[in-house]
Amino acid sequence: MSDLRTELKQSIIEQLNLEELELADIDNDEPLFGDGLGLDSIDALELIVMLEKDYGIKLTDPEQGKEIFASIDKMAEYIEANRTK
Amino acid sequence: MKNNRLYINGISSISAQQENAVFDGNINTYHQNIIPAVSPDYKQFIQPMALRRMSKAIRMGLTSAKIALKQAGITKPDAIITGTGEGCKQDTEKFLEAILNQNEKLLTPTAFIQSTHNTIGGQLAQYLECTGYNVTYTQNSASFESVLMDAQLLFLEDQEMNSILVGGVDELSKKMTSFMYLDHQLKEQEISNSNLLKTNSSGTITSEGAHFFSISAEKSEKTYAELIDVSVFQAKTSEDVSEKILKMLQLSNYTIEDIDLVILGNNGDNRFDHFYHHLQNGLFSEKPQLAYKHLTGDYKTVSGYAVWLACKIFKTGSIPEIFKLNGVTCQNPKTILLYNQYLGDNHSIMILNSN
Numbered sequence: 001m002s003d004l005r006t007e008l009k010q011s012i013i014e015q016l017n018l019e020e021l022e023l024a025d026i027d028n029d030e031p032l033f034g035d036g037l038g039l040d041s042i043d044a045l046e047l048i049v050m051l052e053k054d055y056g057i058k059l060t061d062p063e064q065g066k067e068i069f070a071s072i073d074k075m076a077e078y079i080e081a082n083r084t085k
Numbered sequence: 086m087k088n089n090r091l092y093i094n095g096i097s098s099i100s101a102q103q104e105n106a107v108f109d110g111n112i113n114t115y116h117q118n119i120i121p122a123v124s125p126d127y128k129q130f131i132q133p134m135a136l137r138r139m140s141k142a143i144r145m146g147l148t149s150a151k152i153a154l155k156q157a158g159i160t161k162p163d164a165i166i167t168g169t170g171e172g173c174k175q176d177t178e179k180f181l182e183a184i185l186n187q188n189e190k191l192l193t194p195t196a197f198i199q200s201t202h203n204t205i206g207g208q209l210a211q212y213l214e215c216t217g218y219n220v221t222y223t224q225n226s227a228s229f230e231s232v233l234m235d236a237q238l239l240f241l242e243d244q245e246m247n248s249i250l251v252g253g254v255d256e257l258s259k260k261m262t263s264f265m266y267l268d269h270q271l272k273e274q275e276i277s278n279s280n281l282l283k284t285n286s287s288g289t290i291t292s293e294g295a296h297f298f299s300i301s302a303e304k305s306e307k308t309y310a311e312l313i314d315v316s317v318f319q320a321k322t323s324e325d326v327s328e329k330i331l332k333m334l335q336l337s338n339y340t341i342e343d344i345d346l347v348i349l350g351n352n353g354d355n356r357f358d359h360f361y362h363h364l365q366n367g368l369f370s371e372k373p374q375l376a377y378k379h380l381t382g383d384y385k386t387v388s389g390y391a392v393w394l395a396c397k398i399f400k401t402g403s404i405p406e407i408f409k410l411n412g413v414t415c416q417n418p419k420t421i422l423l424y425n426q427y428l429g430d431n432h433s434i435m436i437l438n439s440n
Contacts, residue, residue: 015193017137038134045194053191 004076015050016043028072036071044069056084089241091233091312093437095157095299097149098393099125100381101278101292107380107405108397115278118271119262120292120382131212138195139208140175142256145295146205147212150250154213157299157307162250164218165209166235168228170385172202174258205254213250226427227317229253229296229386230435234315240302252297253386265291270428272353281353281379282410289352292382296389298396309396313337313420313436320432323363330368330424333434344372344436345418346398348391349410350425351376352383357429364424365410373418374410388425388433395421399439 009023012032016039030036033044047069051057057079059065068078098104101120102113113123122145127136130148139147146167154162180196198204203221210219218239222231232251239246265271272288281290304311314337320326334340347369351361365374381390398404402417423435 019137020133042138042195042198049191049193053187 004079005072008072008075011050011054015046026072030071032069032071055079057082089237090302091237091240092301092304092308093298093310093312093396094301094305094307095153095155095159096309096393096396097152097297098294098390099145099149100294100390102380107407108401108403110405112380112407116275118275118290119257120278120290121257122293138199140173140199140256141293142173142175142254143199143205143208145256146252146254147208149295149297150209150252153297153299154250159248159299161213161215162248162299163246164239164249165206165215166232166249166251167206167209167221168232168253168386169202169205169221169223170225170228170255172223173200173204174256174261176200178258178260209250225431226385227431227433229389230315230317230433233312236300237315247302249300250297251300252295253389254295255384255386256293262291278379282351282376284353285355287354287356289354289378290382291384293384294381294387294390296386296393298392310399310437310439313438315433315435317431317433319430323360326360326432327364327368330434337436339420339436341368343420344422345415346373346375346421348375348377348395348421348423350378350388352378357426360426371413373413373415375404375408376410377408380407383427388423391423391425392435392437395423395437
């Protein structure tokens with residue numbers, strides 16, 4: 001379980017060009033958007049593509065994103081339950 | 086009577102040389118034909134969360150613009166005019182590679198959004214909260230000159246216009262820049278940049294950079310120079326260029342005697358440097374002659390460096406030896422003429438005055 005969380009943090013740092021951050025800088029329960037990590041709507045699009053490309057999960061309802069991308073923990077839980085690869 | 090005076094009140098240069106260091110004799114030398122620009126500490130100018138998405142062109146453009154505006158004491162210009170010969174190549178390349186690698190599926194938006202030529206102008210508007218006139222010119226190696234021509238027109242047309250941010254930016258990218266070897270724009274053999282003007286072969290060296298200027302219709306104690314005129318034209322022969330220069334001087338009420346110094350765009354390409362040599366041995370044989378592309382490489386908006394150099398010479402009164410093409414000396418030049426061309430196209434003349 002922790003491996004997936006680490007993998008997600010690595011992907012987020014790499015794909016969203018958060019070069020300044022280390023894995024330890026992102027807490028599993030920290031909000032990814034808003035006051036937490038400070039991601040924005042363009043990042044959300046990048047994360048949606050990442051879910052499909054890396055885990056075979058296609059989000060059809062954009063509203064789902066708010067819940068799924070709330071934190072690393074929430075993302076990992078959703079991926080574990082829905083991944084096809 | 087509308088105002089047609091155009092004063093440069095803030096300047097900034099990001100190039101293969103550290104800004105200002107050349108005036109202290111600190112020259113960067115390279116043994117490669119594709120030379121990256123020296124990056125300032127971008128974090129001092131751009132928030133890290135915004136910086137993370139920016140390609141080098143955007144980083145250089147924003148930073149250079151901010152430095153120039155700060156010098157001029159301007160927080161928000163009335164207009165922003167940007168020139169770029171080749172646009173945001175790094176993001177274009179990233180996006181095209183993703184299309185190929187992912188078989189046109191699952192493409193992420195960031196690189197695409199930022200791949201257009203007017204990204205830099207747009208980002209500048211966003212950062213400076215400037216909702217005024219905002220135009221980007223892509224006119225090959227006359228892109229920067231086109232910007233200045235538009236600024237002239239803007240001042241003539243709009244009485245309210247007082248402050249315009251103008252600049253030129255171009256960046257390197259891995260694949261597209263290397264294509265310049267294929268059509269012999271770059272020299273086949275890797276050379277030392279300091280030897281560029283001594284070579285006798287085709288092609289040149291290239292680089293990247295950003296040069297921004299805060300210009301105003303009003304002169305102030307911060308003023309570096311007045312732009313007297315700028316012209317872009319096509320010429321078949323060296324004689325055509327001399328003729329054009331004389332005509333432009335006449336139109337500006339100047340004579341050849343009024344020119345104290347010339348800055349030329351020699352780039353070591355033996356197919357086209359005759360345009361410069363003809364002026365060096367003819368019209369300007371008795372004038373101090375400077376060149377700069379052995380320090381900066383050649384790229385589509387590099388003439389911004391020549392304007393920056395002229396402004397620095399006006400302000401400091403000194404002319405570093407590294408730029409000199411001949412031994413003719415000059416104390417405190419008042420009027421400088423700049424001439425440039427690339428591959429025999431887009432010839433340009435600019436006249437700057439320090440008064």
